[in-house]
Amino acid sequence: MTREIRLNAFEMNCVAHQSPGLWRHPRDRSRDYKRLSYWIELVRTLERGLFDGLFIADVLGVYDVFGGDARAALTHAAQVPVNDPMMLVSAMAAATRHLGFGVTANLSFEAPYGFARRMSTLDHLTDGRIGWNIVTGYLDSAARGAGRDKQTAHDDRYDFADEYMEVVYKLWEGSWADDAVKDDAERNVFVDPSRVRKVKHQGEHLRLDALHLSEPSPQRTPVLYQAGTSPAGRNFAARHAECVFMSGPSTVVIAPRVAAIRANAVKLGRDPRGIVIFTMATAILAETDEEAREKYEDYKRYADFEGALTLLSGWTGVDFSKLDPDQVVEHVENEAGRTALENITRADPSRRWTVRQAAEHVCIGGIGPVFVGSPATVADQMERWIEATDIDGFNLCYAVRPETFVDVADLLVPELQRRGRYKKAYREGALRQKLFGGSARLQAPHVGASHRWS
Amino acid sequence: MTRQIHFNAFDMNCVGHQSPGLWAHPRDRSWQYKDLEYWTDLAKLLERGLFDGIFIADVLGVYDVYRGNLDTALRASAQIPVNEPMLLVPAMALVTEHLGFGVTASISFEHPYTFARRVSTLDHLTKGRAGWNIVTSYLESGARNIGLGGQSPHDDRYEVADEYMEVVYKLWEGSWTDDAVLRDRDRRIFTDPSKVRPIGHDGRFYKVPGVHLSEPSPQRTPLLYQAGASARGQRFAGEHAECVFVATPSKTVLKKSVAEIRRAVAAAGRDPRGVLIFNLQTIVVDETDEKAKAKYEEYRQYVDLDGALALGSGWMGIDFSAYGLDEPLRHIKTNAVQSSVDAFSTADPSKVWTVRELAEWIGIGGLGPILVGGPATVADALQEWVEETDVDGFNLAYAVTHETFADVVEHLVPELQRRGVYRTEYTPGTLREKLFGGGPRLPESHPAARHRNLDGVARQDRLAAE
Numbered sequence: 001m002t003r004e005i006r007l008n009a010f011e012m013n014c015v016a017h018q019s020p021g022l023w024r025h026p027r028d029r030s031r032d033y034k035r036l037s038y039w040i041e042l043v044r045t046l047e048r049g050l051f052d053g054l055f056i057a058d059v060l061g062v063y064d065v066f067g068g069d070a071r072a073a074l075t076h077a078a079q080v081p082v083n084d085p086m087m088l089v090s091a092m093a094a095a096t097r098h099l100g101f102g103v104t105a106n107l108s109f110e111a112p113y114g115f116a117r118r119m120s121t122l123d124h125l126t127d128g129r130i131g132w133n134i135v136t137g138y139l140d141s142a143a144r145g146a147g148r149d150k151q152t153a154h155d156d157r158y159d160f161a162d163e164y165m166e167v168v169y170k171l172w173e174g175s176w177a178d179d180a181v182k183d184d185a186e187r188n189v190f191v192d193p194s195r196v197r198k199v200k201h202q203g204e205h206l207r208l209d210a211l212h213l214s215e216p217s218p219q220r221t222p223v224l225y226q227a228g229t230s231p232a233g234r235n236f237a238a239r240h241a242e243c244v245f246m247s248g249p250s251t252v253v254i255a256p257r258v259a260a261i262r263a264n265a266v267k268l269g270r271d272p273r274g275i276v277i278f279t280m281a282t283a284i285l286a287e288t289d290e291e292a293r294e295k296y297e298d299y300k301r302y303a304d305f306e307g308a309l310t311l312l313s314g315w316t317g318v319d320f321s322k323l324d325p326d327q328v329v330e331h332v333e334n335e336a337g338r339t340a341l342e343n344i345t346r347a348d349p350s351r352r353w354t355v356r357q358a359a360e361h362v363c364i365g366g367i368g369p370v371f372v373g374s375p376a377t378v379a380d381q382m383e384r385w386i387e388a389t390d391i392d393g394f395n396l397c398y399a400v401r402p403e404t405f406v407d408v409a410d411l412l413v414p415e416l417q418r419r420g421r422y423k424k425a426y427r428e429g430a431l432r433q434k435l436f437g438g439s440a441r442l443q444a445p446h447v448g449a450s451h452r453w454s
Numbered sequence: 455m456t457r458q459i460h461f462n463a464f465d466m467n468c469v470g471h472q473s474p475g476l477w478a479h480p481r482d483r484s485w486q487y488k489d490l491e492y493w494t495d496l497a498k499l500l501e502r503g504l505f506d507g508i509f510i511a512d513v514l515g516v517y518d519v520y521r522g523n524l525d526t527a528l529r530a531s532a533q534i535p536v537n538e539p540m541l542l543v544p545a546m547a548l549v550t551e552h553l554g555f556g557v558t559a560s561i562s563f564e565h566p567y568t569f570a571r572r573v574s575t576l577d578h579l580t581k582g583r584a585g586w587n588i589v590t591s592y593l594e595s596g597a598r599n600i601g602l603g604g605q606s607p608h609d610d611r612y613e614v615a616d617e618y619m620e621v622v623y624k625l626w627e628g629s630w631t632d633d634a635v636l637r638d639r640d641r642r643i644f645t646d647p648s649k650v651r652p653i654g655h656d657g658r659f660y661k662v663p664g665v666h667l668s669e670p671s672p673q674r675t676p677l678l679y680q681a682g683a684s685a686r687g688q689r690f691a692g693e694h695a696e697c698v699f700v701a702t703p704s705k706t707v708l709k710k711s712v713a714e715i716r717r718a719v720a721a722a723g724r725d726p727r728g729v730l731i732f733n734l735q736t737i738v739v740d741e742t743d744e745k746a747k748a749k750y751e752e753y754r755q756y757v758d759l760d761g762a763l764a765l766g767s768g769w770m771g772i773d774f775s776a777y778g779l780d781e782p783l784r785h786i787k788t789n790a791v792q793s794s795v796d797a798f799s800t801a802d803p804s805k806v807w808t809v810r811e812l813a814e815w816i817g818i819g820g821l822g823p824i825l826v827g828g829p830a831t832v833a834d835a836l837q838e839w840v841e842e843t844d845v846d847g848f849n850l851a852y853a854v855t856h857e858t859f860a861d862v863v864e865h866l867v868p869e870l871q872r873r874g875v876y877r878t879e880y881t882p883g884t885l886r887e888k889l890f891g892g893g894p895r896l897p898e899s900h901p902a903a904r905h906r907n908l909d910g911v912a913r914q915d916r917l918a919a920e
Contacts, residue, residue: 013575015644024639031637034578034669036548060568062665070647070665077644081635081669083575084568091544091579094490114514114538114563121467121537124488125545181535183485185478188758190469190531193524211516211524215535217488304642 005382005421006393006435007413008102008278009046009405012057013085015077018282018366018397020307022299023077028400034083036091042402043092043099049409050423052435053100053131054092055225055245055278055395056085060106063314066306067321076307079314086118093126100431102131102225102243107164108157113208116171119222120214128218128430128440133225134240136161158232163203165240165448170199172221173442173451175212191215197453218430219440221448230339237275238264239447243435245395247280247367248339251388253347254279257339258390269445276435279385281394282365284372285407296364296372299399303363309355312362315340325356343367365397375415383421459836459875460847460889462556462732463500463859466511468536472736472820472851474765475758477531482854488537490545496856497546500553503863504877506889507554507585508546509679509699509849510539514563520760520767521775530761540572547580554885556585556679556697561614566621567662573676574626574668582672582884582894587679588694590615612686617657619694623902624653626675629666645669651908673894675902677885683711692718693901696886699849701734701821704801708733709843716844724899730889733839735848736819737858739865743828750826753853757817759810766816770794779810819851829869837875 015023015030023030032038046054062080063073073080085103092101103122105115122130136157180195201208226233226241234257237244244261248254262272284299286292309320317334318341329352331345344353344367353361364370371381382394398404416422427433430440442449469484470477477484486492500508516534517527527534543555555576559569577584590611634649655662680687680695691698698715702708716726738753740746763774770790777786783795784807798807798815801823805811818824825835839845852858870876881887884894896902 021642023637023644024642034671036544036579040548060667062667070650070652072647074645074647074650075643080665080667081630081645082571082667083578084572086541087544087572087575087579089544090490090541091548094494094545094548109565109568111563117536118538118541121541124537125490125541176535183477185480188475188478189529190477191528191535193528196524196528213514213516213534213536215488 002421003386003392004423005386005416006052006276006278007049007408007422008053008055008393008395009042009051010055010057010280010395010397011042012079012082013088014079014082016307017057017079018280018311018362018368019299019303019364019399020076020078020311021302021304021363022399025299025302025400027403030077030401038402039088039092040095042405043096045402045406045409047096047099049405049413050426051099051409052393053102053431055102055131055133056088056104057133058082058085058104058106058135059314060109063310065317065319066310066313068319072306072310072321073314076304076310078307078310086122089122089130090125093129098129098426098434100129100131100223100434101126102133102223104133104135106135107161108136112164112167112171112206113210113213116168117213119168120172120212120217123217123219123222124214128432130219131223131225131243131431133227133245134161134165134236135227158236160205161236162239163205166203166451167199167201167206167208169221169448169451170201170208171212173448174453175199176216177453178216181215219432220452221442223431223435224448234260234264237261238268238270241275242432242446243276243278245278245280246339246391247395248343248347249361249367249369250348250351251385252350253343254385254391255389262390274436276392277390278393278395279389279391280366280368280397281382281385282368282370282397282399282404283378283382283394283408283412284364284370284399284404285375285378285411287374287411289373289377292373292377296370299364303360305356305359305363308359308362311366312340312358315367317341320355320359323355325359326354328352328354329358340367364399368397375411378412379415379419379421382416383419456874457840458877459840459870460730460732461503461505461862461876462507462509462847462849463496463505464509464511464734464849464851465496465855466533466536467539467542468533469531470761471511471533471855472734472765472822473753473757473818473853474530474532474761475817476753476756476854479753479756479854481857484852484855493542493546494549496859497550497553499856499859499863501550503859503867504880505553506847507556507583507885509556509585509587510542510558511587512536512539512558512560512589514560517764517768519771519773520764522773526760526764530758530764532761532764540576543576543584544579547583552583552880552888554583554585554677554888555580556587556677558587558589560589561618562590562611566618566625566660567664570622570625571667573622574666574671577671577673577676578668582886584671584673585677585679585697585885587681587699588615588619588690589681612690614659615690617659619901620657620905621653621655621660621662623675623905624655624908625662625666627896627902628905628908629653630670632670635669653908672884673886675896677889688714688718689722691715692720692722692724695729696896696900697730697732697889699732699734703797703815703821703823705839705842706800707797708839708845712844722901728890728897730846731844732847732849733843733845734820734822734851735839736822736824736851736853737832737848737862737866738824738826738853739829739832739861741828741865743831746827746831750824750853753818757814759813759817762813762816763809765820766812769821774809774812777809779808779813781809783807783809783812818853822849822851824853829865832866833869833873836870837873
């Protein structure tokens with residue numbers, strides 16, 4: 001049986017996310033990112049297109065690797081200004097019934113106690129449609145923003161992250177029993193105190209001695225996404241992630257990573273197909289191939305080379321302003337995200353990228369592939385990708401906002417439905433149920449479920 | 455023009471809020487606090503009633519002073535479970551055009567760098583209707599849990615707060631100029647980098663070198679509320695607050711508090727009449743005095759004395775379970791309790807205030823007074839309060855929700871409008887403009903304005919050092 005293709009919209013509460021320069025396109029509405037109306041209209045489009053979710057990226061620093069300062073990032077609005085992603089959710093939830101919301105939150109800047117309550121609050125308000133993209137941070141400027149001299153070494157971040165996860169699982173799963181809330185007016189008992197207990201944690205990095213402030217929400221633990229694909233990141237994902245998000249330019253680069261994720265899951269006793277894997281991509285659609293190509297060429301006129309290198313520098317930790325545009329990019333080790341640089345160096349030994357080629361690629365849709373064509377052409381390309389890489393679906397970026405997403409909802413989705421590769425209606429229930437069937441709650445052997453107090 | 459009366463709705467993302475026990479009333483909806491519709495219904499109702507705003511309380515600890523444990527607070531749902539308040543606002547903003555949102559957030563638990571962005575995001579999304587109730591938390595149990603090794607009792611809370619404010623003012627006021635964002639398609643410049651400055655803050659408690667992540671929002675700095683009642687708190691309020699919130703039980707005490715606050719504002723070099731002061735108040739109003747009294751008696755059946763004492767113990771830092779219900783309060787020799795006794799005695803000098811009396815008082819509407827009556831009776835009382843104490847308005851808690859607010863909107867607001875002491879429509883603009891006239895930004899006399907010219911500040915610091 002052919003598997004259902006999953007689609008997320010990949011967004012960010014900023015002007016230029018993955019397609020620097022396109023804010024200048026006459027039809028682009030990125031300037032409205034500060035307005036509720038933009039996001040409400042977007043989620044209604046996405047729900048019409050039966051998207052699984054809206055996945056909102058975030059970054060807590062400024063892309064100042066390029067040129068050693070923030071000049072380029074500011075000029076091109078490359079992920080700055082950037083607003084808080086979580087603040088959008090309650091309004092978007094009020095305007096939708098089924099769409100899921102994956103929010104990025106960096107666990108290095110807020111203690112687990114307050115953070116756990118924030119996520120529970122969102123899980124309550126959305127009726128169980130919230131997911132958390134677990135991020136440990138990749139910009140030195142973010143670390144400096146929070147008062148540390150520079151970010152901690154790459155692998156230490158994951159040690160800290162593992163402990164953080166333990167604490168939030170205890171809060172979400174182990175503090176309130178399912179039957180704690182009685183709401184018994186006759187006996188004048190709202191909560192049965194014997195069914196609530198404090199979480200006591202004394203670890204290497206974190207301390208806690210309190211109960212969770214929120215009563216149990218539909219999912220308790222939000223759906224867990226993760227995006228780091230270094231070896232340490234992959235282990236972390238195998239342990240915690242229900243959905244994994246990757247980004248790379250070709251099936252050659254992506255396929256081995258998918259295989260590694262699924263293999264790691266098996267080692268930990270998890271179902272390898274129980275992890276939903278998305279890769280980043282951009283779809284440029286029109287009724288015909290020719291019109292789509294024209295659209296793409298039109299978009300490219302607005303692409304910004306320097307903006308693209310600004311993003312690439314931030315992702316890879318390499319200051320591309322110091323390299324000749326026709327120089328081939330070589331791999332170096334640093335504390336930024338590992339795979340970003342591998343994407344254009346070691347991950348595909350048969351392909352060498354010059355700085356110029358990398359920038360041109362990133363200009364639309366970041367490091368992911370761009371599918372250009374009629375609905376049938378794009379659907380073919382997507383199916384080929386899935387077959388070659390064993391991913392479950394795509395995190396779709398925008399070139400022009402909201403046009404790219406409107407085109408997907410109106411042109412691509414009906415084609416996928418016709419092929420029997422896409423749902424025709426949402427399943428009922430929380431986000432976890434929509435993605436996996438089964439329960440709204442984490443189930444064994446997921447490590448989070450082991451903390452549940454029943 | 456006759457002096458206008460201001461209303462905020464005082465609420466919290468929990469069950470019962472200031473009236474523990476009333477969740478058991480058949481018409482109370484506070485158990486629905488987890489549903490978005492509960493909040494959007496409320497927001498629409500308040501906007502119909504032309505309220506200034508909804509003021510959402512919060513506390514990051516629990517009420518475990520009473521009996522030394524949490525059992526009472528849990529049973530009575532005394533502010534536990536409690537959800538995060540800021541996340542509610544965008545949904546409420548979506549269904550309203552004018553209502554303001556005052557959100558409580560403690561400086562003790564979130565780094566100013568990420569907090570400043572959260573607030574700017576809110577100010578953008580609400581088109582300038584964001585307010586911040588500045589709190590340094592009062593429940594020790596909250597501090598134990600943040601992984602910061604507990605609030606240090608030796609660090610002066612207000613010294614930390616002063617530096618926190620400096621950081622957020624620099625981010626909100628000083629990092630991006632008004633003309634930084636160009637959106638120049640032809641020259642391919644979204645933001646002029648020369649107009650965005652890193653704040654370069656390196657202080658005793660915080661190090662924040664970089665730029666604010668958000669572009670300037672309509673108000674930049676949100677409307678600032680503050681609720682500290684101690685002398686040090688009043689000084690802090692005098693320096694920073696645009697609206698001050700107090701919870702006093704009587705006109706005598708309120709009059710004194712209002713005068714002290716205005717003095718503190720003047721001492722900080724600001725206009726004492728340019729600050730709005732609100733008292734916590736609960737109103738039970740109905741068509742007639744008789745109906746209102748009957749409603750009030752009905753509510754009283756649900757008062758939970760234990761739940762009330764759990765709140766009171768948390769507020770005053772004393773375990774009331776150590777005393778019998780009929781123990782006169784004047785026998786309990788702590789500062790917090792004694793000043794409460796003095797306060798309540800002015801509310802009703804004929805009473806011998808006991809633990810039971812205190813619990814019954816708190817049981818509906820917390821530490822504030824309750825006004826019961828038909829529209830004319832309550833309007834008379836409110837006008838007296840304003841005339842005799844110089845207070846500007848009231849933070850209205852609920853007995854039963856949303857009924858308490860619906861009653862105010864239906865019965866009381868029209869009466870106040872008839873008397874010319876309540877607005878009949880909203881003025882356009884941001885929350886700050888609606889409350890004070892003037893512009894959307896803080897005036898030059900406010901300490902935030904000092905941080906508008908970061909170069910200027912740096913120069914001053916260098917000169918001072920020489």
